[in-house]
Amino acid sequence: MKKVPKSDQVPTKPYQPLILRIIHNIQGIMIIMAIITAFWTYNTYDGRFGKISLLPPWEEIEGIHGTFGLFTLLIFPIFVVYVIHRGNKKIIQSNTLNQLKLVNKPIWWYSLHRLTNTLIIFALTFAVFTGKMMDENWLPEGELNHFWYYLHLISLILMVFMIGSHLLMNVKIGNYPLILSMLDAQIREKDSYNLWWQNIIFFQQNWLNIVKTQWDELSPHFKLLEITILFIIISAWLISIIK
Known part of the structure; x- marks a missing residue:
């Protein structure tokens, strides 16, 4: 039998856990809609750094952007x-920085992919925090020179760049099947909806042991990453309430 050249082989589509697909896709839709409405808000109330004249002014767009945010x-x-x-193999590892020194080798690309995935999380943290620091009345009242407004604009530009980098790295690492795997409707037995209620009851009864066990199993840098991001998110809520 004639062997199919490696370059001609069709990449296999990986299987993504159902929970990951649900959370990732909902999060992705919210982010994309937030970015689109953010630009429309900027286009309506600001436009100092360039604007699309064909996009009509819409005063309600800021509230819509706030909802998606x-x-x-x-x-x-x-x-x-x-x-x-559950998915920490896809983000930065303790040895990722050393592996990034092996330029153009396969592990270099995988490490770059993990770094990109981690940076997009930090970019989103920056975006939600700066957005929470803003006042919804600033732009309608013509107050365009607030520090947090400028930072939020920068964060949105970073998000667009990081989303593009994230997609390009996915194409490089797994080609189009990796991207399509996030949209796949296939459900394996371990992800069956029939098991959800059973898993919820089990977690409810054993949540303290589950949380403790999972925390103990995390590497120190994952613990630091989780604490840092959750602290920033909680701080955003507390500061916005206080102010």
Whole structure:
């Protein structure tokens, strides 16, 4: 039998856990909609750094942007906890910085992919925090020179760049099947909806031991990453309430 050249082989589509697909896709939709409405808000009330004249002014757009931003913020800690505890092989490892010295070798690309995945989490942390520091009345009242407004604009530019980098690295590492795997409707037995209620009851009865066990199993740098991001998210809520 003639062997198919490696370059002609069709990459296999990896299987992504159902929970990851749900959280990742909802988070992704909220982020994309937040970015689109953020630009429309900027285009309506600001436009000093360039604007699209064909995009009509819409005074209600800032409230819509705030809604998508709020949903992004609410989902974000769930996403962070899941990724660090269940998907930490896809983010920065303790030896990633050393592996990044092996330029153009396969492990270099995988390490770069992990670094990109980690940086997009920090970029989103920056975006939700600066967004929470803003006042919804600033732009409608023409107050365009606030420190937090400028930082939020920068954070949105970073998010666009990081999303693009994230997609490019996925294409490099797993080609189009890796991206399509996040949209796959396939469900394996271990992810069956029939098991969800059973798992919820089990977690409810044993949550303290589960949390303690999972925390003990984390590497120190994962613990630091989780504490840092969750602390920033909680701080954003507390500061916004106090102010």
